[in-house]
Amino acid sequence: MDWTDPDTFAQALEQAETKEKGNYFENFEEGDVIEHDPGLTLTRFGNEQWMSQTLNHDPAYWRTDAARARGFEDPPIHPDYLTAATLGITVEDLSEKGGYFLGRTDVRFPEAPVYAGTELHVESEVVNRATSSSRPEYGIVSWRTRGKDAETGDVLCSYERTNMIPRRDPVATDGSGAAAAEADDGPELSDEFITPDGGYYEDFAEALETAADENAAVAYRHERGRTQDDVTVASLPLSTLNTAKQHHNVDVMADSPSGDIVTYGDVTRSTALGHARSDEETWREVGFDDESFHTFVAVGDTVYAFTRVLEAESGASSDEAGTVRFEHIAFNQNDEPVYSGTRTAEIRKRPN
Numbered sequence: 001m002d003w004t005d006p007d008t009f010a011q012a013l014e015q016a017e018t019k020e021k022g023n024y025f026e027n028f029e030e031g032d033v034i035e036h037d038p039g040l041t042l043t044r045f046g047n048e049q050w051m052s053q054t055l056n057h058d059p060a061y062w063r064t065d066a067a068r069a070r071g072f073e074d075p076p077i078h079p080d081y082l083t084a085a086t087l088g089i090t091v092e093d094l095s096e097k098g099g100y101f102l103g104r105t106d107v108r109f110p111e112a113p114v115y116a117g118t119e120l121h122v123e124s125e126v127v128n129r130a131t132s133s134s135r136p137e138y139g140i141v142s143w144r145t146r147g148k149d150a151e152t153g154d155v156l157c158s159y160e161r162t163n164m165i166p167r168r169d170p171v172a173t174d175g176s177g178a179a180a181a182e183a184d185d186g187p188e189l190s191d192e193f194i195t196p197d198g199g200y201y202e203d204f205a206e207a208l209e210t211a212a213d214e215n216a217a218v219a220y221r222h223e224r225g226r227t228q229d230d231v232t233v234a235s236l237p238l239s240t241l242n243t244a245k246q247h248h249n250v251d252v253m254a255d256s257p258s259g260d261i262v263t264y265g266d267v268t269r270s271t272a273l274g275h276a277r278s279d280e281e282t283w284r285e286v287g288f289d290d291e292s293f294h295t296f297v298a299v300g301d302t303v304y305a306f307t308r309v310l311e312a313e314s315g316a317s318s319d320e321a322g323t324v325r326f327e328h329i330a331f332n333q334n335d336e337p338v339y340s341g342t343r344t345a346e347i348r349k350r351p352n
């Protein structure tokens, strides 16, 4: 019998069992520690591919003289690419089954830079699992993940991430959703928005002082946008070994709520941060908190960025910088927020 005869093959496909990938919600127990098999060497090529496509053009990550002026030996691996690679490696074990990347917090990097040639090994611990009251076919799982230098064991990037993960056996709930009941009764927007004059630490600190006097907010938008294409949607996540079908399997995603492949959250975020960094004198990334992914970004959508300056403090790891806390909101061509998060970064002080 010819198994490639279309009718025969259709029947064969129907009879065959699929060897499944990924883990269901039920596979995760609080306290489980998972050592991820995939690993990758953080290369200059990988870094530059990620940084170029997300419009992160800080010279210290591209030019040796600019890197040395920042106190680095050579252009280092950028924290965005490091974060994306750390998460990408975990997908096969944690989220390949599907679901949604809801958020991430406590993203931290050590002071020491990471250089090309470092081999990355990643492990995750299940820190929480919960029922989703709005979606009975999913559960909500949080993991603490650590990306380590395979040679020294030093932690290079760590964070806590939360996903909705499909259940093998859906549970009965009233479907009402606990979160939906909470009304947002936060303060209203300030009447006046102030834009910092420049991108140095003092520009942010001065804008905050003016805003405090005038009961205004320091908030502004960035001009650049990046339309999502095959490179950003499919190539960049695959370059981090991210096996989530959301990013590269159009066939399966046609039947999903988005109806299409969607951008990796770390690409959306890094693109918006690239826009924001193009309007500041970044010195060093310290960390990110309260990151959320609000809705899908797909091929053809354009990612823009909006920034709110929350705090400024003159101390930093170097005398040449101060520390600023921002809220960044990525939004699409319809002005819908797609990502938000707070960021702590050291920003260069104005040279005398």
Ligand SMILES: C/C(=C\C(=O)O)C(=O)SCCNC(=O)CCNC(=O)[C@H](O)C(C)(C)COP(=O)(O)OP(=O)(O)OC[C@H]1O[C@@H](n2cnc3c(N)ncnc32)[C@H](O)[C@@H]1OP(=O)(O)O
Residues within 6 Å of the ligand: 091, 095, 096, 100, 101, 102, 103, 104, 131, 132, 133, 134, 135, 140, 162, 163, 177, 178, 179, 180, 244, 246, 262, 263, 264, 265, 266, 291, 292, 293, 294, 295, 296, 297
């Ligand atoms: C790497 C990767 C995938 C991977 O990893 O492999 C990816 O890149 S993939 C692309 C990036 N990603 C997205 O494209 C998602 C875009 N997003 C959405 O499409 C909508 O956001 C939604 C459909 C997911 C939800 O929409 P929504 O139902 O309106 O949202 P909510 O009601 O706010 O949240 C529902 C329930 O999640 C709880 N919840 C929310 N946030 C958190 C949090 N941070 N921590 C703990 N619980 C949280 C909430 O508490 C509620 O819980 P309940 O179900 O119990 O009510």
